[in-house]
Amino acid sequence: MKCNSCPDSCETKSNKPKQKSRRFWAKQTTKPSPPPSNHPTIILVGSPNVGKSLLFNVLTGSYVSVGNYPGTTVEVSRSHTIIGGQTVTMIDTPGMYSLVSLTEEEKFSRNLLFTEKIDLVIHVIDAKNVSRMLPLTFQLIETQIPIILAVNMIDEAEKLGIWVNEKQLEASLGISVVTLSAIQKRGIQTLTNKVANHVFIPSLSYSY
Ligand SMILES: Nc1nc2c(ncn2[C@@H]2O[C@H](COP(=O)(O)OP(=O)(O)OP(=O)(O)O)[C@@H](O)[C@H]2O)c(=O)[nH]1
Numbered sequence: 001m002k003c004n005s006c007p008d009s010c011e012t013k014s015n016k017p018k019q020k021s022r023r024f025w026a027k028q029t030t031k032p033s034p035p036p037s038n039h040p041t042i043i044l045v046g047s048p049n050v051g052k053s054l055l056f057n058v059l060t061g062s063y064v065s066v067g068n069y070p071g072t073t074v075e076v077s078r079s080h081t082i083i084g085g086q087t088v089t090m091i092d093t094p095g096m097y098s099l100v101s102l103t104e105e106e107k108f109s110r111n112l113l114f115t116e117k118i119d120l121v122i123h124v125i126d127a128k129n130v131s132r133m134l135p136l137t138f139q140l141i142e143t144q145i146p147i148i149l150a151v152n153m154i155d156e157a158e159k160l161g162i163w164v165n166e167k168q169l170e171a172s173l174g175i176s177v178v179t180l181s182a183i184q185k186r187g188i189q190t191l192t193n194k195v196a197n198h199v200f201i202p203s204l205s206y207s208y
C-alpha cells in the first residue's frame with residue numbers, strides 16, 4: 001500500500017515486511033511425529049529455563065541449544081540413546097508452566113503427552129524453586145503416565161543454602177525423585193538407573 005503523505009520508500013504499517021514471530025517459528029519447525037518405534041519413549045517436560053535441554057544433551061550426547069533465558073527451545077528434539085543397555089527415544093520440549101496451556105509452545109509440549117505413546121515423563125524442575133513448580137507435577141501425575149521428578153540445579157541451590165530432601169519428596173508425592181546438576185553431571189547415573197527401572201521393569205515403578 002502507498003503512503004499518501006510520504007515518499008514512495010516510506011514504510012507504512014502495512015508495507016513493513018512482516019517479521020516471523022517466535023510462535024510462528026515454533027509452529028513451522030516442529031516436525032510431525034515420526035512413525036511409532038518400538039523403543040520406549042521418554043519425554044522431558046517442565047517450566048522454561050530449568051535445564052531440560054542441557055539434561056537432554058547430557059543424556060543423549062546430542063547438541064540442542066541451551067540458553068540462560070526462558071523460551072530457548074521452540075521446537076521438539078528427539079534422539080535415541082542407550083539406557084540400561086537398551087535403546088530409548090528421548091524427547092526435549094519447549095518449556096511449559098501448566099498443562100492448561102496458553103502459548104503455542106506450551107500447547108506443543110502438552111499435546112505430545114496426549115498424542116504420542118509416552119512411556120515415561122521426566123519432569124525437570126529447578127531446585128531453587130521446588131514449591132513453585134510442583135503444581136505441574138500434580139497435573140502430570142493426574143495423566144497417569146509414569147513420572148520421575150528431576151530436581152535440577154542442586155549446585156545453585158546448595159550455594160543458596162537450599163537442600164532438597166529427595167526421600168521426603170518421594171514419600172510425600174508418591175513418585176520417584178532424583179536430585180541432580182546437569183551442568184556438573186551429578187545425579188545422572190541415579191537418574192538413568194531410575195529411568196531403566198521404570199521403563200524396563202515396570203513392576204518396580206510406583207503405582208498411583
Ligand atoms: N548451574 C546450573 N545451571 C544449569 C543446570 N542445568 C542447566 N543450567 C543452565 O540453565 C540455563 C537453561 O538451560 P536450558 O537447558 O536451556 O533450559 P530449558 O529448560 O531447556 O529452557 P527452555 O528451552 O527455555 O524451556 C542454561 O544457562 C544452562 O546452562 C544445572 O544443573 N546447574
Ligand SMILES: [Mg+2]
Binds near residue numbers: 052065094
Ligand atoms: Mg530447552
